[in-house]
Amino acid sequence: MSTMSTTDVTNRLEEAEREWEERKLEPSLKESPETKKSFTTVSLAPVERLYTPNSLPEFDYETELGFPGEPPYTRGIHATGYRGKLWTMRQFAGFGSAFDTNQRFKYLLANGQTGLSVAFDLPTLMGYDSDHPFSEGEVGKCGVAISSLADMEVLFDGIPLENVTTSMTINAPASMIFAMFLGVAEKQGADWKKVGGTIQNDILKEYIAQKEWIYPPRPAMQLIVDTIEFCTREVPRFNPVSISGYHIREAGSTALQELAFTLRDGIEYVQYAIDHGMDVDDFAPRLSFFFNSHNDFFEEIAKYRAARRIWHKVMTERFNAKNPRSWALRFHTQTAGVSLTAQQPLNNIVRVAIQALAGVLGGTQSLHTDAYDEALALPSDAAALIALRTQQIIAHESGVINTVDPLGGSYFLEKLTREMEEGAFEYFRKIDDFGGMTEAIEAGFPQREIQDSSYEFQKAVESRDKIIVGVNDYVMDDEPSAMNLLQIDESVAELQAGRLSKLRAERNSSKVEETLKDLAAGARARVNTMPLLLDCVRAYATLGEMCDALRPVFGEYQEPAF
Amino acid sequence: MSEGIMSEARIRVLLAKPGLDGHDRGVKVIARALRDAGMEVIYTGLRQTPEQVVAAAVQEDVDAIGLSILSGAHMTLFPRVVELARQEGLDDVVIFGGGIIPDEDIPRLKELGVSEVFTPGARMQEIIDFIRRNSHTALQPA
Numbered sequence: 269m270s271t272m273s274t275t276d277v278t279n280r281l282e283e284a285e286r287e288w289e290e291r292k293l294e295p296s297l298k299e300s301p302e303t304k305k306s307f308t309t310v311s312l313a314p315v316e317r318l319y320t321p322n323s324l325p326e327f328d329y330e331t332e333l334g335f336p337g338e339p340p341y342t343r344g345i346h347a348t349g350y351r352g353k354l355w356t357m358r359q360f361a362g363f364g365s366a367f368d369t370n371q372r373f374k375y376l377l378a379n380g381q382t383g384l385s386v387a388f389d390l391p392t393l394m395g396y397d398s399d400h401p402f403s404e405g406e407v408g409k410c411g412v413a414i415s416s417l418a419d420m421e422v423l424f425d426g427i428p429l430e431n432v433t434t435s436m437t438i439n440a441p442a443s444m445i446f447a448m449f450l451g452v453a454e455k456q457g458a459d460w461k462k463v464g465g466t467i468q469n470d471i472l473k474e475y476i477a478q479k480e481w482i483y484p485p486r487p488a489m490q491l492i493v494d495t496i497e498f499c500t501r502e503v504p505r506f507n508p509v510s511i512s513g514y515h516i517r518e519a520g521s522t523a524l525q526e527l528a529f530t531l532r533d534g535i536e537y538v539q540y541a542i543d544h545g546m547d548v549d550d551f552a553p554r555l556s557f558f559f560n561s562h563n564d565f566f567e568e569i570a571k572y573r574a575a576r577r578i579w580h581k582v583m584t585e586r587f588n589a590k591n592p593r594s595w596a597l598r599f600h601t602q603t604a605g606v607s608l609t610a611q612q613p614l615n616n617i618v619r620v621a622i623q624a625l626a627g628v629l630g631g632t633q634s635l636h637t638d639a640y641d642e643a644l645a646l647p648s649d650a651a652a653l654i655a656l657r658t659q660q661i662i663a664h665e666s667g668v669i670n671t672v673d674p675l676g677g678s679y680f681l682e683k684l685t686r687e688m689e690e691g692a693f694e695y696f697r698k699i700d701d702f703g704g705m706t707e708a709i710e711a712g713f714p715q716r717e718i719q720d721s722s723y724e725f726q727k728a729v730e731s732r733d734k735i736i737v738g739v740n741d742y743v744m745d746d747e748p749s750a751m752n753l754l755q756i757d758e759s760v761a762e763l764q765a766g767r768l769s770k771l772r773a774e775r776n777s778s779k780v781e782e783t784l785k786d787l788a789a790g791a792r793a794r795v796n797t798m799p800l801l802l803d804c805v806r807a808y809a810t811l812g813e814m815c816d817a818l819r820p821v822f823g824e825y826q827e828p829a830f
Numbered sequence: 831m832s833e834g835i836m837s838e839a840r841i842r843v844l845l846a847k848p849g850l851d852g853h854d855r856g857v858k859v860i861a862r863a864l865r866d867a868g869m870e871v872i873y874t875g876l877r878q879t880p881e882q883v884v885a886a887a888v889q890e891d892v893d894a895i896g897l898s899i900l901s902g903a904h905m906t907l908f909p910r911v912v913e914l915a916r917q918e919g920l921d922d923v924v925i926f927g928g929g930i931i932p933d934e935d936i937p938r939l940k941e942l943g944v945s946e947v948f949t950p951g952a953r954m955q956e957i958i959d960f961i962r963r964n965s966h967t968a969l970q971p972a
Contacts, residue, residue, distance in 0.1 A: 390849070390850035390851055390901050391850065393850075394850050396850075402850060402877075402879075403850075404903075404906060405849065405903035405905070405906030405907055406849060406850050406851075406901055406902070406903045409901055409902035409903060410851070410901050410902060474852075478852050479852025479853075479854060479876055480852050518853075518855070519854075519855050520855045520859075606855075609950065609951060610930075610949055610950040610951055611951050643930065643950050644930065644932055645902075645930070645932060646902075719858055719862075722855050722858070722859055723858075723859055723862050723863075726859045726863075726954065730953055730954055730955065736951075739951040740953075753932060756902065827875060827876065829873075829875065
């Protein structure tokens with residue numbers, strides 16, 4: 269009987285919507301037509317004029333949404349949302365020397381930031397020492413230059429690692445940098461069991477999008493499994509992988525591609541760790557994710573909600589995880605650097621605020637807000653401060669934290685969330701058909717999908733189907749350009765070169781050689797490389813030396829042409 | 831010329847990413863736009879030294895070299911490519927650049943021989959038009 273009446277209600281509502289279309293909509297369209305034939309998101313996904321309960325056939329509250337803190341986690345992973353604890357305000361920072369960045373960290377902490385996030389320069393990200401010929405012109409430019417434990421000691425000088433959580437954006441040489449970090453903790457007398465933080469350590473998205481690699485995918489996956497295993501045993505509060513969609517999106521993907529490729533990367537890491545003999549519930553609770561927040565407000569919120577729902581399904585159905593902490597997807601959000609414009613840069617403050625709000629309404633665990641001058645240079649102090657203040661205004665003034673998942677139940681949002689979920693599983697099937705993400709990457713599949721999307725978007729901008737304020741509309745001929753940009757000169761490279769030659773002269777070089785030899789031998793024998801890397805670090809082997817020691821064992825990655 | 835039937839020789843452009851950064855979204859969009867505009871595009875891939883870039887330009891006999899850098903290393907690497915290109919006698923090859931390049935660096939880059947610098951927000955059509963106006967092949971009578 270009750271089913272009958274639900275159907276009746278549905279039918280009545282469908283009928284009512286049709287009547288509204290005839291009665292109100294059609295005359296209205298005749299009188300004033302809409303401005304475009306079709307409306308789309310920033311990902312070029314179509315959006316309907318109106319969403320009603322008719323847009324959500326068979327909608328079931330308990331299975332699709334549930335209650336916060338419980339499966340399928342659509343409404344968030346905490347029962348009280350942000351009422352119990354705000355998200356962590358974690359601004360990505362790093363430039364120049366370890367001395368410079370240590371000062372910026374202290375400035376951010378003094379202004380109310382609650383966690384650290386380290387940006388490394390390109391030589392460090394690629395595993396080259398600051399004095400390597402390839403490093404010329406790049407030292408300290410996009411982040412801080414770290415070549416050895418000696419630099420890492422300076423970076424965290426006066427910052428107790430037991431009390432602040434630290435996130436490090438490092439991938440190809442993640443295990444080497446992590447070993448240096450643990451070396452500093454050791455010197456501070458901090459207990460590894462109490463040290464918290466995250467290493468990004470997500471190499472798959474490097475091949476897909478960010479392109480900072482050293483070794484080919486399979487040995488690189490071996491290093492990642494080593495860090496997962498080591499953290500589980502020795503540094504249990506550390507997240508050994510932050511599975512990242514951020515860079516996939518920045519490379520030009522759609523929101524759906526970001527979601528699907530990131531979660532499929534997550535599946536790949538879980539599968540490799542299980543294949544290595546680990547129990548899913550021993551490590552899955554410490555996997556974390558990292559998403560972009562772009563301009564399209566509702567599409568982004570739907571993406572985050574769908575991510576949680578999909579991960580719950582993946583963990584329970586695909587991997588048979590038993591621990592609820594394995595089911596709950598935790599994530600960091602960063603606003604979209606790619607959406608920032610060099611034109612009229614103060615407009616970026618507004619873009620960042622909208623994007624940050626989407627991250628919060630999507631239930632993020634931590635957030636980085638971009639500085640308005642980032643399309644021009646690394647953030648100045650003033651720009652970095654406004655970015656942090658934006659989060660504080662959302663947290664304390666906007667009122668959005670007063671209730672859990674305030675947009676849950678919106679017909680539009682729930683429909684978008686469904687579409688995201690369906691689209692992601694469709695991509696999972698395609699990637700599974702390649703044999704997995706590693707194989708799909710080797711075939712160039714995600715790379716090509718992203719290239720196509722980024723080209724389509726650029727064409728939409730050029731045709732002015734998509735308007736970017738200050739770039740292809742509302743352009744000002746003479747923009748005020750006086751901005752104080754952060755400039756990094758070549759003195760950082762000189763400082764680093766001096767520090768490195770002093771280090772090489774003063775350390776015990778036979779000890780260094782011995783630890784590097786052990787590292788290569790261990791990697792060849794497939795034992796866990798983390799303890800061996802820690803020995804290298806303690807002997808003050810440099811980042812470049814550790815990475816080089818593994819090149820003959822693992823080989824080097826060459827990107828095929830697509 | 832060997833393709834005598836063709837009334838117009840195709841403009842050949844080398845696109846390169848010197849330096850260590852992996853931000854190749856822009857360069858790949860430009861590569862596709864130039865191809866769609868009928869040009870021959872050779873893309874070097876990531877992390878080419880200035881020496882490798884110039885060697886590729888010589889080998890491929892290009893009309894133009896486009897350099898993309900988003901890491902801040904442009905003041906070191908752009909001038910070096912120009913210098914090496916001149917040493918190789920590539921005097922009629924137009925060299926242009928793009929990326930995150932602060933306005934105040936552009937006059938100095940132009941003094942050093944970079945013909946044009948395209949910063950974020952530049953339209954694909956501007957770049958196509960620039961190459962057509964400045965390339966050696968396009969300037970020759972058909």
